[in-house]
Amino acid sequence: MANSIVALRAYRDGLHLIIRPHLSIAEVEEAIQQEMSRMNQTLVGASVQIDLKCPLLEEEEMTYLKSKLQETYNLTVRSIETFDEQAPSPIAAAPTTHEIAQTANTQNGRDSEPSRIIPYTIRSGQAEGFPQGSLIIYGDVNSGAEVRAGGDIVVLGALRGNAHAGLNGRLSAVIIAMDLVPVQLQIGNFINRRAINQKPRGYPEIARLGVEDVIIVEKFVKF
Amino acid sequence: MGKIIVVTSGKGGVGKTTSTANLGTALALLGKTVVVVDADVGLRNLDIVMGLESRIVYTSMDVIEKQCELSKALVKDRRVDGLTLLAASQKNNKDDMQPEEMKAICEKLGETHDYVLVDSPAGIERGFSNASAGADEAIVVTTPDVSAIRDADRIIGLLQHAGIEPINLILNRFSPQLVGSGSMMDQDDVLDILNIDLLGIVPEDPGVITSTNRGIPLVYEDASPGSQAYMRIARRVTGQRIPIPELEQRGFLSNIVNWFTRNR
């Protein structure tokens, strides 16, 4: 699914744009475009670190790429790191679910981020969103309803509709519900491929992005 | 000042017209003055279910167009005292009417009747806004299937947004046997999703179809389970506290199944 030259990944310290060995700057550009369209351009305003897996880019090519990212995708490059080809690739070290869980409450801006509380049930045809942070719903999200958040989504009731967490590409975002029986879940740009529960399990569950960008669902105990 | 109640659903064919006709007749049998209003302009059939189609001279559209007085457009049901019908025009369509016009009619009817029951068309468009424009309260009708329930949920959201309160639920075409065999949602599941008060459960009853065809609402036949359900619903509408016996009528088997699933 990811293209072989460019990959966009969320790590503990934020988004990384990984650039692997390639032939030309044009090829890199095209790969970035592909990767961005896969992300549906929901990353507007984010900042990225560029991980150069190859020292092939010239100084002026780098400058060109930075301005291109800024202009076309509204992405700010916060730093550039060059990796030795032999070093373990950042992709291999992509966060496992475990790592995300451990860092979840301390990193990724969860504690500095605003959250919005919705004190009612969201019914079919209604939608609520909060791109600036996390959403907490004191009620249900019914089938045909939709919730979207830049951060996490916590439903203190049944989630029966659609939920999209990590709107801005924060892949560490999670979705928690007392009854997790959604129509569709989305984290960052990844949609659940397998159907989630048909029936409530009788305990709260958490959905998050696991290895291979698959949304996994587990019993929720605590952060 | 009487109560103006819109009977609505979102999804079509779930029993709005059947419920309006039977609830209206039942309320009249309890001694109330009732007018049932067909708001399904262009696709009217409340008159057929009530057996009054041959006596319609004027419709709500004639009243709006000042062709006749409101009182003259009401068709009296001769079988019971205090029950009348205001028919919808069959040759117009829903956009020919404004919500304010419907509201004015309902409010005027409310001055002279205990209950104004408005039979809403399916959908969430103009027909629905017309039907609910004058309503103080709403009855949402649904059948126990996921698509009807999702549409009911949509309608409840719209009614809440319009400030219509209370909103009560009629669960129609309910079959305890199917629930028992696990192939139909039970009332708890439905109420869990919709989260509004239950006014009553009407069972699947073949008598509904024969009564529709004959133009005699079911509630005139005391024995039918559907008739009894609508009579109980009418009593609840008038404020009587009547338990919902359907809850106990669930099959023995389903109770056991529930017991097991609940305690798992």
Ligand SMILES: Nc1ncnc2c1ncn2[C@@H]1O[C@H](COP(=O)(O)OP(=O)(O)OP(=O)(O)O)[C@@H](O)[C@H]1O
């Ligand atoms: N409890 C019931 N048992 C059996 N049949 C029923 C029951 N309730 C309704 N029906 C049948 O379902 C059909 C639709 O009913 P009805 O016309 O009342 O629905 P409606 O919601 O008014 O439809 P529309 O959206 O077209 O106005 C009719 O044929 C009716 O006889």
Ligand SMILES: [Mg+2]
């Ligand atoms: Mg109808």
